[in-house]
Every structure is written in C-alpha cells, then in structure tokens.
Amino acid sequence: MAGGSRNHNGKDTTPVDQTNTDLHFISDITTKPHSFKQNPNRKPPPRRYKPVKQLISDEVKFLQTKNLAVDTPTYVSIVSPPSLRPSKNYCDITGLEGPYKNPANMLRFHNVEIYQEVIKNMPSGVDQEYLELRGANVILK
Amino acid sequence: MAPSKIKNEEEFPPQELHLLRDIIPPTAPEPFYENYREGVPIALDIGTSSFKVGLTSANTPNNVFDSVIARYRDRKALKTLTIVGNDVYRDYSLKSSTKTPFDGALVTNWDYLELMLDYSLEHLGVTSNNGKLNNPIIMTEPVGCPLSQRRGMYELLFEAYQAPKVAFGIDSLFSYYANSSGTSNGLVIGTGHESTHIIPVLNGRGVLSQTKRIDWGGDQSQHFLGKLLALKYPYFPSKLNYHHTTNLFRDFCYVSEDYQQELNHYLDMDVLETKDIVVQAPVDITVSTEKKKTEEELALQAQKRREQGKRLQEQAQQKRLEKLVQKREEFEYYSKFKEEFPNLKPEEISRRLESDGFDDIEDFNKYLTSLEKSLKNAAHDQGAEEEVAVDPSSAWPLVDIPDDQLTDEQVKEKRKQKLHKANYEARERTKELKREEEEKQAKYEAEQAEWRERDFDDWSTSKRLQLAELISKYKERAKLLESFKDRKSAAAQQRMKNIADLANDETGSTSAASRKRRRNATSTIDNDPNDTFGADDDDWSVYRDITNVSIEEQQVETNNQILSLEDELLKYDPNFHHEDTFAASQTFDWKNSVLHKFIHGPRQNITIAMQAEGIDPEEIANHPEIIKKNHQIHLNIERIRVPEILFRPHIAGLDQAGISEVSQDILTKHFDGIFSSGGQSHSIIQDIFITGGLANLPNFTSRVVNEFTAFLPIGAPLRVRKAQNPITDAWRGMQKWAQNEQDSQSSYITKQDYEEYGPEYIKEHGLGNVCIR
Numbered sequence: 001m002a003g004g005s006r007n008h009n010g011k012d013t014t015p016v017d018q019t020n021t022d023l024h025f026i027s028d029i030t031t032k033p034h035s036f037k038q039n040p041n042r043k044p045p046p047r048r049y050k051p052v053k054q055l056i057s058d059e060v061k062f063l064q065t066k067n068l069a070v071d072t073p074t075y076v077s078i079v080s081p082p083s084l085r086p087s088k089n090y091c092d093i094t095g096l097e098g099p100y101k102n103p104a105n106m107l108r109f110h111n112v113e114i115y116q117e118v119i120k121n122m123p124s125g126v127d128q129e130y131l132e133l134r135g136a137n138v139i140l141k
Numbered sequence: 142m143a144p145s146k147i148k149n150e151e152e153f154p155p156q157e158l159h160l161l162r163d164i165i166p167p168t169a170p171e172p173f174y175e176n177y178r179e180g181v182p183i184a185l186d187i188g189t190s191s192f193k194v195g196l197t198s199a200n201t202p203n204n205v206f207d208s209v210i211a212r213y214r215d216r217k218a219l220k221t222l223t224i225v226g227n228d229v230y231r232d233y234s235l236k237s238s239t240k241t242p243f244d245g246a247l248v249t250n251w252d253y254l255e256l257m258l259d260y261s262l263e264h265l266g267v268t269s270n271n272g273k274l275n276n277p278i279i280m281t282e283p284v285g286c287p288l289s290q291r292r293g294m295y296e297l298l299f300e301a302y303q304a305p306k307v308a309f310g311i312d313s314l315f316s317y318y319a320n321s322s323g324t325s326n327g328l329v330i331g332t333g334h335e336s337t338h339i340i341p342v343l344n345g346r347g348v349l350s351q352t353k354r355i356d357w358g359g360d361q362s363q364h365f366l367g368k369l370l371a372l373k374y375p376y377f378p379s380k381l382n383y384h385h386t387t388n389l390f391r392d393f394c395y396v397s398e399d400y401q402q403e404l405n406h407y408l409d410m411d412v413l414e415t416k417d418i419v420v421q422a423p424v425d426i427t428v429s430t431e432k433k434k435t436e437e438e439l440a441l442q443a444q445k446r447r448e449q450g451k452r453l454q455e456q457a458q459q460k461r462l463e464k465l466v467q468k469r470e471e472f473e474y475y476s477k478f479k480e481e482f483p484n485l486k487p488e489e490i491s492r493r494l495e496s497d498g499f500d501d502i503e504d505f506n507k508y509l510t511s512l513e514k515s516l517k518n519a520a521h522d523q524g525a526e527e528e529v530a531v532d533p534s535s536a537w538p539l540v541d542i543p544d545d546q547l548t549d550e551q552v553k554e555k556r557k558q559k560l561h562k563a564n565y566e567a568r569e570r571t572k573e574l575k576r577e578e579e580e581k582q583a584k585y586e587a588e589q590a591e592w593r594e595r596d597f598d599d600w601s602t603s604k605r606l607q608l609a610e611l612i613s614k615y616k617e618r619a620k621l622l623e624s625f626k627d628r629k630s631a632a633a634q635q636r637m638k639n640i641a642d643l644a645n646d647e648t649g650s651t652s653a654a655s656r657k658r659r660r661n662a663t664s665t666i667d668n669d670p671n672d673t674f675g676a677d678d679d680d681w682s683v684y685r686d687i688t689n690v691s692i693e694e695q696q697v698e699t700n701n702q703i704l705s706l707e708d709e710l711l712k713y714d715p716n717f718h719h720e721d722t723f724a725a726s727q728t729f730d731w732k733n734s735v736l737h738k739f740i741h742g743p744r745q746n747i748t749i750a751m752q753a754e755g756i757d758p759e760e761i762a763n764h765p766e767i768i769k770k771n772h773q774i775h776l777n778i779e780r781i782r783v784p785e786i787l788f789r790p791h792i793a794g795l796d797q798a799g800i801s802e803v804s805q806d807i808l809t810k811h812f813d814g815i816f817s818s819g820g821q822s823h824s825i826i827q828d829i830f831i832t833g834g835l836a837n838l839p840n841f842t843s844r845v846v847n848e849f850t851a852f853l854p855i856g857a858p859l860r861v862r863k864a865q866n867p868i869t870d871a872w873r874g875m876q877k878w879a880q881n882e883q884d885s886q887s888s889y890i891t892k893q894d895y896e897e898y899g900p901e902y903i904k905e906h907g908l909g910n911v912c913i914r
Contacts, residue, residue: 027222038272052244059287073349075285080797095782135794
C-alpha cells in the first residue's frame, strides 16, 4: 500500500502526458521490486517455454514411467470418450438439417436452394473453410 | 408486381437494432485492497479467462480481471512497460501486443504468469518485512493437472515468493462447495473457458476417477461463432475481434430446450420475427459532399451538350462547303487549261504544270479525275435520294434491247438500268412476302377465334398443354446448357465424343480406322490410342462449328413462343392470370428462400428491392440505408447452433461425447445406476450443479433437465440448479474453505513438504486433484 501511495504522489506532480504517465505508473505496480519477493537464492527459471502440445506429450511420457491404477485420473485419461450415439447431419452453411451431400466436396446442405445459390458458386477454398468447422477438411502436408 | 412488394414491406415494422459491443475501457483503475493482514490465506482463482484474487478475510474477490498481459516498449523512455488485466484496455495502443500466459488450458509462459501474480499481490496490498510472502496461498489448477504445471507453480510460490504453505484445488468443486453443505452428493457440470468438466461428488468430495472432460468451452464457442459469421458475411466491411464475438455469444446465444424441434422451425416467418437478432456494427454514414445534381441541372447540361454538337456539325458542314467551292473553282480552272492543251506547245504545258506543282501530265490527269469524282459524289449527296414511284413497264427501256444494237454509251446506261430493275424487283418480292404473312396471321386469328367460339374449354386446355410442353422443353434445354458448363457432366462428355467423331470423319478417316476404333470400344475419350484428334491444327476448328449458340437461339425462340402463347391465354382465358405465367413462376419470393431469411432475417433485402425498382447501382451502393445494412449481422440459427456443441460436440468436429451422454454414462455405468431411493445414482441426480461462465447461457438448466429426463427412469427425483454466481463462486468456495479450518488446515503443503516430497506431491482434500505418486 505504501508503494502505491508514493506513486500516486509522483503522478500528481507530473501531469505532463496523461496517458503516458498513466501507463508508466500502472506498469510500475507490476515491475517494481516487490517487498514480498526478495529471495537472493532463487535460481533464474529456464527461458524455454514449451507449447501445450509438447507439455501434454511430456506428461504422457511421465505417466508411462509410473505404475498407475487403471482409473487414476490424469490430464489425458479424463478426456470424454467418442460418442456412441448416432450423430445427426447438419447443413454446413445454415446449420439446419442437412440430408444431402455434394459428392464433389462433401459439403452437406439443407435443400436445393442452398446447393444452387451457395455451393455451386462457391469460390475455391471456401468449401474447405466450411468443412474445417466440423474438422472434415483435407489437410495437405 | 412491384407495388405489391412495397405494400408487403410496409406491413413490417423495422427490426430492433442491437449495437455491436466492443470492450468498454474501465473507467476506474484496478482497486487496491485496504485491509491486508499477514497470515490471512490468499485465494487465487487463476482462470484462463479471468483472474479472481482476494484475501479470504473479505467476502468477495478484491480483483477480478481478464487474464491478459501486454508488454509494450516505450522508445522515448527506453523502458518496456508491463500492463496487466483490465488496465490493458485503458490504452488503445496496447491492443496489438496483448497476450495471455496460457496456451489452451495450460500455462506456457511462466514469465507472464509471474508478472500477473506480482500485479495481483500488489493490488491485494501485500507487504512484507522479511522479503517473503507471509500468507498461505490457495490456488486453482486444472483437473488432472500435469506435473509440469504444478512444478512450475510450486517453484514460483515457494522459491520466488517463499510462501509458507500452499493448497491447490479445482475451481468447479470450489464453486460447488460454496453452494452446498460440503457433505452432499451431486454432479458438477463445470463449463470453463477452455473445457467443460463433469465431476461427480460423493459426501462433498469430488470423485476424480469418474470425471470426464469435454474439450469445449467459452473460448472455442466464441471462436466458432466468429468463424460462422465470417463465412456468413464474407464481405462484411469491419472485422469482428475477440471481444465482439465474445459479447455476441454472451448476449444473444442461448441453449435450445429442444434443439431438433426448434431448428426445424427456426426460419418460419413468425418464429424468425421473434428470434432474429440484428446487430449493427458502427458505421459512419457520411452523406457525400458532392451534391446530387437536380433534374433541371441535368436537363440544362444535356441541352448545352446538344447545342455544342450542333455547332460543331454546322462548322463541319461549312468547312465542307468551302472546300467544295474551292474544288469546283479548281476543277473549272484546270479543265479550261486542259482544253487549251492543243493550242499550246509541249514545253509551255510542262512549264505551267510544273509551276502548279504537278510532276507530269499523267499526275495532272489523275488529279483532275479525282477532283471530278469528288465533285460528283458531293452533288449526289446533296440531291436527296427520294423514292420515286416508277412504272416498271417504261422505266428501264434499254434492258431488253440486245447489246449489239446499242452504242457504248447506251451499254453503260443499260447496265445501270439492269441494276435498278433488280433492286426494284427485290423490294416488290419482300412486300409480297409481308403481305402473305399478314394474311396468314389474320387467317390464324380468325381460325383461333372460331375455335374459341366453338369450344372454349378445348381451346384453353390445348393451349395450356402446348404451353406446358414448351416450358418443359425450355427447362430441359436450360438444364442441358447448364450441364455443358461442367466439363465432367455426362452431356458434356457426350458432346466431346461427338466432336471428336466429327473431326475424325471430316479428316477423312478410312472405314478401317473407324472399325478399329469401334473394336476398342472400352477405350475412353481420354486414352483412346487411335485418337489422332489434335494432330492436325485444323481439327480444332470443329469447336467453332459446334458451339452452343444454336441451343441458345432455340431457347430464345422457345421463350418467344411461350410469351406469345401466354399473351393469347391472358387475353382470352379469364382463368389465366399474370401469376400463372412462366416468368412469374421464375421470380424470386424471399419469404420462401431459406438462404435469404438466414442471411437477411425476416425482412426483404433492400438491395434486391431497389434493384427491382431499377435504381442506378452506384446510387444503391451509396444509399445510406444500404451502407447501414451492409454493416448489419443477423444472428438466428447461430444463436442455438453454437451452444448446442456442448451437447453434440460432433457439430464442431469434436469426436467426444456431449454433456448428457457423459453424464448418462457416469450415472448408469460408473455408479450403481440405482435410481430408486437408497441408490448412489439416486442421491446424485438430486443435485445436478452447473457452474462456470457458460452456465449463464439462458435455458441451460432446463435443457439439462430435458436431457436427463430422457435417460432417467420415470419419477426419478431430478433436480438441476445453477451456481449463484457461476463466475466468482469458485473464489467464494475457496474463501469458505479457507475459513473452515477443519476442512482446510490439514490440506496445505508446506515448503518443507515440497522440498521433501517433490513437485508431484499434494495432499488430497476432496476438492482438488488426486496425488499421483
């Protein structure tokens, strides 16, 4: 609190550039030396940060080294299993029921109007964007 | 047609407009906590969407802010600024550098997280005399927290802040704890920013072994909605950002109580009227400064232009006349000179010719003849060609006289007369043809009239039959033409074959070759080894011969026939109206168009209406109403389509079971499945608890009731409820838990424990993860 009020005073005396002063002041709250974080023995943390995919694969490797009971809840084991219920088909364009499928690009559609007006005149690539919504797009590697 | 459309339009009142909401910058700075005391546990609910932090001596979290951080280099001050949470939104320039420490549900940037914790603790007013954080910490972590996450957090808390003791728990369980006695049974549906968890609870303790996670949450929902809208309005003039889509999702999406039923009728006009949401993106309609010209001004301009044209014409005429006069004078002078030739000496002639600029006498003659010709032409032009009635018997006396009886002069004249005569005869012939046509028409009319008189019904039905036949023919040909556009269609393939055959025949293929071809019947047009089409460049000329022009011409002709038939029917058949015509059936009625209602809602697209009225396209594009309309989004099916993914993840291509299927699985297979009194499942279904941000979606609880009722036996005592405050109840649970020393005291991990047992170790306390050791 003491630090906060000191900064308030500092701000009052320098009303030059409002937004800039403001940002500097806000930033200082976070970046100033904190009285509650003074550990001279702290090792600097490693710089390299892994993306979430790698974190999960590391976790899988780590869990394999353990001899775990079958029902141990881990980050990877609690994922919802694939659905066993029959899935309904929906129109990719409108979201209405989609009983028909265009064999050329596998897009599902609601009726002939959607086919005539949208699917037939679709610029190339857009069909893949629609398919991507339900993860059915072709991924070239 | 047009007036009726306008009348229809007037029946509808304008739709209510909702403004597209962006983030609103906070007016007040993030508050500082005034009553900091050492030793009081600090609860940190560090969600991927927002941080809720506070000392547990208060009843509500002191600071709730978005989990964002912006690092910004101030070049003038040579300093990197670090702005956290809601403060990020106070300066527009920080927008592009805004980041989050999370990737999905997990922390990936520990630097950012540390800065955010510094910021949080500063705002809680934390101070210390010994360089350590002298408060116990209660913190949330993901369900089934990976080791790397917990290790990182331990390192931060014990090594950076040197906290005395730490406890970790699961946010949805804390939320349930806040809303229950702490010893009850239930099923927690925790909808988060990145994922949704379903956690059964027995005696107040989460049963983690039966917990399931659906990888779908609020962030995926808003992202999905954004993608849907980008595809629905590909030419939308302004880009929707994260806050736009999040606000749209929060404000207008709702869980459908019966998805299938609602979906089937969503685009019915009366339903759409109540459910279609129009969102207006901010748009600056500047009336163009260039004032529109009035009609008078336009007329004046046209008049001016006409006059100018006339003047130019007159000038040209004047010039022509002057030239003509000059030419005539020249001609007279030179012809006189020519007449003098016999009287002059050759030297004299050539001298005079040279002085006038001629090369020799030949050049002079040439010039003279050209002069004569142009003069003659001018005279011809001036004398208007008038159709003079001629008497064919006497007009051309020379035509029938043989050449040898005529002088040279007369032969020339005869040739001219012959030409005139032929012209005259041709004219007469066409006149005759016209007359015959008219007679035929009159006769046909009379016949038709007589037929109508005799048996009107027969006439009408036969005409209608004829019309139907023509229409079907027209449609068939239209289909054929359409299929030619697709190179792979059967019709196009057949046509190609025909073309190839034709080309082959034209190049004079021997019968042997064609027999050979026939033998190779299996070979297709693409791989026929005997196909030499294209070897000769002339082969390609066949394409010029076989175009689709003939079909198009036929189409036009059929259309004309249809029109004339319809004219007749309209004229004489009182039961045949304009609405019955082929053209009327082809016109577009937006109320029957799924696409139109999906994109433009329950109002006619005014662009189409204006085009129908024949307004200049440029004027349409600049019309303020149109510009406004172009900045509008209609939300209709998306409103239920996006939240539905929680119940049917396959809509978004997620191969996981939805909320109800997972719950059914848990209740019937993983517990005893006894829904009568005394059973485990029986007690669990009496408290289905929904928490997390998505719990705020309207109808969530009633949908869960519907879904559960579907698989539960009749009469099962189902009770579904929502957290009091789905967002902050997790923090309230942490606070309640911290104050209940009986529950919490033995659950902290001290720094000593951490150093002894390592980062894998936690104490199991019923609201947190299990210890994997």
